[in-house]
Amino acid sequence: xxxxxxxxxxxxxxxxxxxxxxxxxxxxxxxxxxxxxxxxxxxxxxxxxxxxxxxxxxxxxxxxxxxxxxxxxxxxxxxxxxxxxxxxxxxxxxxxxxxxxxxxxxxxxxxxxxxxxxxxxxxxxxxxxxxxxxxxxxxxxxxxxxxxxxxxxxxxxxxxxxxxxxxxxxxxxxxxxxxxxxxxxxxxxxxxxxxxxxxxxxxxxxxxxxxxxxxxxxxxxxxxxxxxxxxxxx
Amino acid sequence: xxxxxxxxxxxxxxxxxxxxxxxxxxxxxxxxxxxxxxxxxxxxxxxxxxxxxxxxxxxxxxxxxxxxxxxxxxxxxxxxxxxxxxxxxxxxxxxxxxxxxxxxxxxxxxxxxxxxxxxxxxxxxxxxxxxxxxxxxxxxxxxxxxxxxxxxxxxxxxxxxxxxxxxxxxxxxxxxxxxxxxxxxxxxxxxxxxxxxxxxxxxxxxxxxxxxxxxxxxxxxxxxxxxxxxxxxxxxxxxxxxxxxxxxxxxxxxxxxxxxxxxxxxxx
Amino acid sequence: xxxxxxxxxxxxxxxxxxxxxxxxxxxxxxxxxxxxxxxxxxxxxxxxxxxxxxxxxxxxxxxxxxxxxxxxxxxxxxxxxxxxxxxxxxxxxxxxxxxxxxxxxxxxxxxxxxxxxxxxxxxxxxxxxxxxxxxxxxxxxxxxxxxxxxxxxxxxxxxxxxxxxxxxxxxxxxxxxxxxxxxxxxxxxxxxxxxxxxxxxxxxxxxxxxxxxxxxxxx
Numbered sequence: 072x073x074x075x076x077x078x079x080x081x082x083x084x085x086x087x088x089x090x091x092x093x094x095x096x097x098x099x100x101x102x103x104x105x106x107x108x109x110x111x112x113x114x115x116x117x118x119x120x121x122x123x124x125x126x127x128x129x130x131x132x133x134x135x136x137x138x139x140x141x142x143x144x145x146x147x148x149x150x151x152x153x154x155x156x157x158x159x160x161x162x163x164x165x166x167x168x169x170x171x172x173x174x175x176x177x178x179x180x181x182x183x184x185x186x187x188x189x190x191x192x193x194x195x196x197x198x199x200x201x202x203x204x205x206x207x208x209x210x211x212x213x214x215x216x217x218x219x220x221x222x223x224x225x226x227x228x229x230x231x232x233x234x235x236x237x238x239x240x241x242x243x244x245x246x247x248x249x250x251x252x253x254x255x256x257x258x259x260x261x262x263x264x265x266x267x268x269x270x271x272x273x274x275x276x277x278x279x280x281x282x283x284x285x286x287x288x289x290x291x292x293x294x295x296x297x298x299x300x301x302x303x304x305x
Numbered sequence: 306x307x308x309x310x311x312x313x314x315x316x317x318x319x320x321x322x323x324x325x326x327x328x329x330x331x332x333x334x335x336x337x338x339x340x341x342x343x344x345x346x347x348x349x350x351x352x353x354x355x356x357x358x359x360x361x362x363x364x365x366x367x368x369x370x371x372x373x374x375x376x377x378x379x380x381x382x383x384x385x386x387x388x389x390x391x392x393x394x395x396x397x398x399x400x401x402x403x404x405x406x407x408x409x410x411x412x413x414x415x416x417x418x419x420x421x422x423x424x425x426x427x428x429x430x431x432x433x434x435x436x437x438x439x440x441x442x443x444x445x446x447x448x449x450x451x452x453x454x455x456x457x458x459x460x461x462x463x464x465x466x467x468x469x470x471x472x473x474x475x476x477x478x479x480x481x482x483x484x485x486x487x488x489x490x491x492x493x494x495x496x497x498x499x500x501x502x503x504x505x506x507x508x509x510x511x512x513x514x515x516x517x518x519x520x521x522x523x524x525x526x527x528x529x530x531x532x533x534x535x536x537x538x539x540x541x542x543x544x545x546x547x548x549x550x551x552x553x554x555x556x557x558x559x560x561x562x563x564x565x566x567x568x569x570x571x572x573x
Numbered sequence: 574x575x576x577x578x579x580x581x582x583x584x585x586x587x588x589x590x591x592x593x594x595x596x597x598x599x600x601x602x603x604x605x606x607x608x609x610x611x612x613x614x615x616x617x618x619x620x621x622x623x624x625x626x627x628x629x630x631x632x633x634x635x636x637x638x639x640x641x642x643x644x645x646x647x648x649x650x651x652x653x654x655x656x657x658x659x660x661x662x663x664x665x666x667x668x669x670x671x672x673x674x675x676x677x678x679x680x681x682x683x684x685x686x687x688x689x690x691x692x693x694x695x696x697x698x699x700x701x702x703x704x705x706x707x708x709x710x711x712x713x714x715x716x717x718x719x720x721x722x723x724x725x726x727x728x729x730x731x732x733x734x735x736x737x738x739x740x741x742x743x744x745x746x747x748x749x750x751x752x753x754x755x756x757x758x759x760x761x762x763x764x765x766x767x768x769x770x771x772x773x774x775x776x777x778x779x780x781x782x783x784x785x786x787x788x789x790x791x792x
Contacts, residue, residue, distance in 0.1 A: 126694055144694075145694070146694040148690055152691040154688070154691075155709045164695075164705075168695060168696075168697060168701060328739075337755075357656070357739045359737040360738065360752070371646075372644045372645060372647075372656055373644075373650075374645050375620050375644040378627055478754065478757055481757060482754075482755075482757060500757075501756065501757040502758040502759065503757035503759055531646065533643045533653055534645075
C-alpha cells in the first residue's frame with residue numbers, strides 16, 4: 072500500500088511572479104506514518120504539499136516517487152471544495168470517474184456516510200453543510216478511492232474545537248489503518264498529536280526535518296526553538 | 306463522400322409537395338392592394354398551382370430574379386424591366402394591368418396640391434408652399450422611380466429641397482406611417498393608400514394625371530439560370546393572368562367601392 | 574383559413590423555428606463555451622473575444638450572408654433551402670450561437686475556477702471535466718439558452734430575408750408583425766406582438782417549472 076514511498080524531492084523550486092516561493096528543497100520522505108509540515112504562514116507549506124501531489128508545476132528540480140500512480144494520491148484542500156451536488160453524490164464522484172459499478176459505489180458511500188456521521192444529510196446539498204461537515208466530507212471523499220497517500224492542507228484551520236476533534240479522530244483511524252498522511256498545520260498541538268516525522272519550513276526552505284519526538288523536545292535551530300515557543304518567526 | 310453528403314442533406318431537407326409550386330417575387334404595392342387574396346385561390350382552383358409570393362421591393366424582386374431564386378416576377382418599373390430582359394434574366398415582359406399613383410397629404414392642404422393642374426404642378430406647389438414636408442420612399446422601387454419621374458417633369462432637383470424632402474428608404478406602408486406621423490405629403494399607389502389602416506390626418510388630394518399611371522408587368526425568369534426554375538409553370542400562369550377569367554377578377558376588384566386595377570393585357 | 578387558424582399556424586411555426594434553432598445552437602455553443610473555459614491554448618483569448626464580438630453581429634447582415642449562400646446562384650443553391658423554415662433555422666442558429674456560447678463560457682469559467690483544484694487533483698480527463706461542469710452548471714447554462722431563445726423568437730431581419738415571409742410557408746409571428754405594421758394595421762400588429770410576448774413568457778415558465786429551479790435549495 073505504501074509502495075509509493077520513499078518520495079524524493081531534489082532541488083525543487085517554485086517561482087511565482089518572479090519570486091521564489093518554495094525552494095530549493097531537497098527532501099526524502101520515508102515509507103510509513105504521518106508527516107506533518109509546520110511553519111509560519113507564507114512559509115510555503117501549501118506549495119510544498121501541492122508539489123508533492125503533483126498539481127503544482129515546477130520549473131526547476133524533480134519530484135520522484137518510488138512507484139508513482141497518480142490515482143493513488145488524494146488531496147484535501149484547506150477550504151473544502153464541494154461539488155454542487157448532494158452529499159452522497161459528492162462522495163460517489165471519485166468512484167464514478169473510475170466507472171466503478173453502481174452497487175459498489177453505493178456500498179462505499181453508505182460506509183463512509185456512516186463513518187463521518189452524515190447519513191441523515193445524504194440527500195441534501197453539500198454546499199449547505201457546515202464547515203466541519205464539509206471538511207469531513209472532503210476527507211471521506213478523498214479516502215473513498217483508498218489512496219496510498221493522503222495530503223491535507225491545514226484541514227482544521229477554519230474549524231471549531233468540536234469539529235477539529237472529530238477530524239483528528241478520523242485521521243488517527245485512517246493513519247492506523249495504514250494510509251500515509253502528509254499534512255500541513257499551524258496547530259502545534261495537532262502536530263504533536265499526530266506526527267511521526269516533522270518538516271519545519273521557513274521562507275520556502277526546509278529548515279529542519281526529523282522524527283517528531285526528538286524534534287519537538289530538542290529542536291536544533293534557533294528559528295525552530297522560537298517557533299515552538301510561539302514567537303513570530305520570519 | 307462529398308456527393309453522398311449533399312444527396313443526404315438534400316433528401317433530408319427536400320420539401321415534399323403534391324400540387325405544383327412556384328415562387329413569384331411581387332412588389333409590396335401589389336401585396337398591399339389585396340388583389341392576391343382574390344387571385345391566388347382562383348389560380349389554385351383552375352391550375353392546381355400553389356403560388357408562393359415573396360413580397361419585396363422592386364429592387365429586391367429584380368435581384369431575386371437575377372439570382373434565379375424565383376420563377377417569375379411581377380413588378381411595375383418599365384425601364385428596369387426592359388433592362389432586365391435585355392440582360393437575359395427574364396425571357397420577356399407581359400403587361401397585365403395598371404393602377405395609378407396618387408398624392409396624399411394633410412387635410413388642410415396648405416400648399417393647395419388638391420387644386421393642381423397636373424401631377425408635376427402638385428409636387429411643385431408642395432415644395433413652394435414649404436408648409437408641410439414631402440415624404441419619399443427613397444428605396445429605388447417602382448413607386449419611387451415613378452415619383453422621381455414627376456419631379457423631373459416639374460423641373461425640380463430634389464437635391465435642392467433640403468428638409469422639405471424626407472427620403473425614408475422604406476416600403477410603402479412604412480413611408481405612409483412616417484407621413485402620417487409627420488403630417489406630410491406623400492406619393493403613393495392607390496391600392497396601398499386605400500388599404501392603409503392608419504390614415505391619421507391625411508387624405509387623398511390629387512389624382513387622375515395620366516403621368517401617374519402605373520403599369521404592372523409579369524416577367525418569367527430565364528430557365529437557363531438553374532435547374533430549379535419552373536418555367537413551365539411560369540408560362541402556365543402567364544396564360545391564366547392574361548385570360549378572360551383573370552380580366553374579370555381584376556377589373557371587378559374593389560376597395561371601399563373603388564376600382565383599383567385596370568386589366569390591359571393584350572395577345573402576345 | 575380563419576384568423577384563429579392562421580394565428581395558430583404562424584405561432585406554431587415561430588416556435589418550431591426558434592426551438593429547433595435553440596436546440597442546435599445549444600448543442601454547439603455549450604460544449605464550445607465549456608471547452609474554452611477548461612482548455613488553455615494559444616489563441617484562447619482571441620477566440621473568446623471573437624465570440625463576444627459576434628454577439629453584436631447585426632441579424633440582418635447574417636440574413637444577407639445566409640441568403641447569398643443559399644441562393645440558387647450561390648454555393649449551396651443546389652440544396653434548394655431558400656425561403657423555407659430550414660433556412661430560417663440556419664440563420665437563427667448563426668445569430669444565437671455566439672450569445673449562448675458567450676454566456677455559457679462566463680459561467681463555466683466561474684465554475685471551473687471553483688472546481689479547478691479538485692478536478693485536477695482527482696485526475697480527471699478533459700472530457701470528464703467538461704461533462705462535470707456542464708452537469709453541475711446546468712442552471713446557468715439554461716439561462717444562457719433562454720437568452721438565446723429570447724434573441725431568436727423576437728428576430729425579424731434575417732428570417733425576413735432568408736424566409737421570404739411567404740404566407741403558409743415561412744411566415745412567423747415577427748415577420749407577420751412587420752407585414753401588418755407596414756400595412757398600417759397597428760391593432761393587428763400589436764395583437765400579434767402580445768401573442769409573441771405571451772409565448773415567450775410561457776416557454777420561460779415551462780422550462781423553469783420542468784427544471785424546478787425555484788425549489789428551495791436547488792437554485
